[in-house]
Amino acid sequence: MARKFSLGVFVFACAVLSGFAGAADGVDVSIQMVREDPGLFLMAKGEFALDGQNYTFQIWVEDVQQTGRASASKHENWYFTADSYEGYTDYQVVPKLLGLNGKLYEVRLDYEAKRFQLKPYAGEMAPVDIGLETERLSLKGSDASPNVMLYRPGKRVLLPPGKYTLDQYQLVKKAEGGARWYVCALGTDKSPVLSVQKGTNAALSIGGPYAPGVKASVVKVGPGLFGSLLGRPEKEVAALNFALIGTWNEDASQVFPIGAASRPPAPTYRLRKSDGEIVAQGRFEYG
Numbered sequence: 001m002a003r004k005f006s007l008g009v010f011v012f013a014c015a016v017l018s019g020f021a022g023a024a025d026g027v028d029v030s031i032q033m034v035r036e037d038p039g040l041f042l043m044a045k046g047e048f049a050l051d052g053q054n055y056t057f058q059i060w061v062e063d064v065q066q067t068g069r070a071s072a073s074k075h076e077n078w079y080f081t082a083d084s085y086e087g088y089t090d091y092q093v094v095p096k097l098l099g100l101n102g103k104l105y106e107v108r109l110d111y112e113a114k115r116f117q118l119k120p121y122a123g124e125m126a127p128v129d130i131g132l133e134t135e136r137l138s139l140k141g142s143d144a145s146p147n148v149m150l151y152r153p154g155k156r157v158l159l160p161p162g163k164y165t166l167d168q169y170q171l172v173k174k175a176e177g178g179a180r181w182y183v184c185a186l187g188t189d190k191s192p193v194l195s196v197q198k199g200t201n202a203a204l205s206i207g208g209p210y211a212p213g214v215k216a217s218v219v220k221v222g223p224g225l226f227g228s229l230l231g232r233p234e235k236e237v238a239a240l241n242f243a244l245i246g247t248w249n250e251d252a253s254q255v256f257p258i259g260a261a262s263r264p265p266a267p268t269y270r271l272r273k274s275d276g277e278i279v280a281q282g283r284f285e286y287g
Contacts, residue, residue: 026105027118031059033111044109046116051101055082059094061111080136080151090170092138096146097121097160099153104160125158126198131247132207138167139194140187159202164194166250169206172258180259185252192248210244210252214269217241242267242284 031046044059059078076094098105098118104125105118130137130153137150145162166187173181185206196202217239223232244252257263263286271280 026120027116029116031109031111031114031116033114044111044116048116048118050118051103053082053101055080055100057081057116059109060091080149082151090136092136092149093147093167095138095149096141097148099148099150099157102154102157104148104158121160123160124198126161126196126200126202128157128159128194128196128202128204130155130157131203131205132171134169134171134206137169137206139164140167142193159196161196161198164196166191166194166204166206166248169250179257182256182258183252184254185246185250186254188249188251190249204248206248206250207246210246212267213243213245215241215243240269240284242269 027048027050029046029048031044034043034045042061044061045057047054047056049055057078057080059076061076077091078094079091080098081090094109095107098107100118104121106121108117108119109115110117133152133154134150135152137153139148139150139159141147142163142165145160145164147167148159148164150157168184168186170182170184173183175181194202194204218236219239220234221237222234242253244255246252266284266286268283269281270278272278
């Protein structure tokens with residue numbers, strides 16, 4: 001199961017800042033730089049309104065020298081939402097292109113001037129059909145293609161021609177009885193490349209049905225302090241990780257209940273020899 005951790009990020013209320021440009025011209029707003037733990041990072045915060053919808057964003061940026069001035073990082077992550085966020089899996093890599101309400105915008109960040117801008121994308125685009133509706137969908141561009149994040153894109157979008165790989169997506173699903181579940185899926189090295197070409201329709205067939213699977217690996221376990229004193233060596237053990245695999249070969253193992261929904265019992269496993277003899281059995285653990 002996916003391991004949980006906390007980034008110590010809080011969500012603040014949406015509000016419209018004065019001075020943002022109209023929808024036809026995109027967005028131009030100021031950002032606030034705030035020191036967050038750990039001390040080597042700053043949080044760049046901002047909010048804006050576009051096409052009648054309020055949005056907030058929070059970006060982790062490096063400040064290695066702790067000067068209070070952000071330095072651009074290749075691994076900038078952000079939270080971007082029109083609501084409150086559901087958990088740490090909401091964060092995505094800051095994209096070059098951002099999709100909102102069926103439109104595509106170039107993302108421009110100037111930490112020195114403390115400005116965040118969205119400029120309407122004016123290049124060529126081609127349609128892409130998406131297998132399911134998501135909260136956020138991020139694609140990594142290959143070759144000259146830009147990284148793209150689409151916020152609540154629906155089932156059809158327009159993207160610049162090029163080749164893309166799935167980074168991740170997040171969605172909220174309702175189960176029988178009304179319980180709500182949050183799913184975060186990550187692209188894997190087995191996920192296909194999405195080829196977008198002018199004049200043709202591409203298809204990103206992500207989603208279910210999700211197939212259960214097990215990832216097996218061998219890890220070394222130390223003897224511990226007492227074992228070291230006795231001269232005991234490291235030992236190798238088999239590690240089993242339960243996974244849910246989607247139709248795009250994405251790993252959708254990060255599944256969390258929302259609100260009053262409760263998690264089902266963890267799945268069980270049995271390991272058998274070729275002759276059917278059971279050599280190990282047990283239950284996976286959440287964590």
